[in-house]
Amino acid sequence: MHYTSFYQSPVGEILLASDDVGVVGIWFKGEKYYAYCLDKEYEPKETQSIREMKRWLDVYFQGKQPDFEPPIHMIGTAFQQEVWHILREIPYGTTTTYKEIARKIAQSKGIESMSAQAVGTAVGKNNLNLIVPCHRVVASNNSLAGYAGGIDKKITFLKLEGAFKDEYFVPKHSTAP
Template sequence: MTALDSRVQTIVSSPLGDLRLVASPDGLAGLWFVEGQRHEPTAERLAAWPTVSSHPVLDAAVQQLDGYFRGQRQGFDLPLDLGQGTAFQQAVWRALMKIPAGTTTSYGVLAADLGRPLAVRAVGAAVGRNPLCVVVPCHRVVGSNGSLTGYAGGLDRKHALLRLEGALIDKAHQWAK
């Protein structure tokens, strides 16, 4: 049995659509929007992971996500399993967790912060492959001109997450709570 075989999952509702949460023995290993999400695991892999109604990591994640979407918390305190990525991807994902709520950074600044200023496209690709949307805040990365570029969960969701965190104020684009 491999580490991928020992994962479990659940699906929960959020204001931005249903979320699929996946836990491994090492922590929260996946968080994807059920609809409109790019780069989620294959249907075969998803079918192999049992759906559970209760699991310590998943229960904690659900509780913290609820607080986040209610505006009662800005970060997450969960054990994370980032082991499915390459060393470079994992470094990018850890760097994403250092971006404070209510702020954004650009792909170029993120690449420079990682000591790889010429690797902007590679950083962008790693950001896009983030397996833990919302919890590992890839939505806080914007284009060099501040534009909302790229988000595997969709630009409307990126916009809504940044508004929720106070990083984006746009009265023309309303998000219903």
């Protein structure tokens, strides 16, 4: 059973979902994969995991790195889990590339290469925005494309963390400001 609650953030409404293990979803209203993986039947209820997630978000949106982590429950394929584990290792205030994540996975598997596009697909299916920091991943050419919550939010989060660089650019097809 999933439980849900809403959080009002500086970038808009966020839907939070948890199960008995921890937070399973953090989705921005209107994002590409909104409520992806949410049970068809769920109960509006502020669980302990959701309360802790809201406290984490309060700290994060004050421009500080939270020094605690609410319980989370990452639900996905083995490959997605591997990618998400690497995302969680990206330090606050820094970025990495899809290519670098692909290189790390290839190295861990003892293979020559891994598709950065496959990594990008897994990154896009991350249900735990912010706490599993997919916004910290950029393309090798410094493009900020590829954020399900919207490029404008990705820019906001990178600036909030002090990770935004002048050399980043937004592709012309983007709707970012």
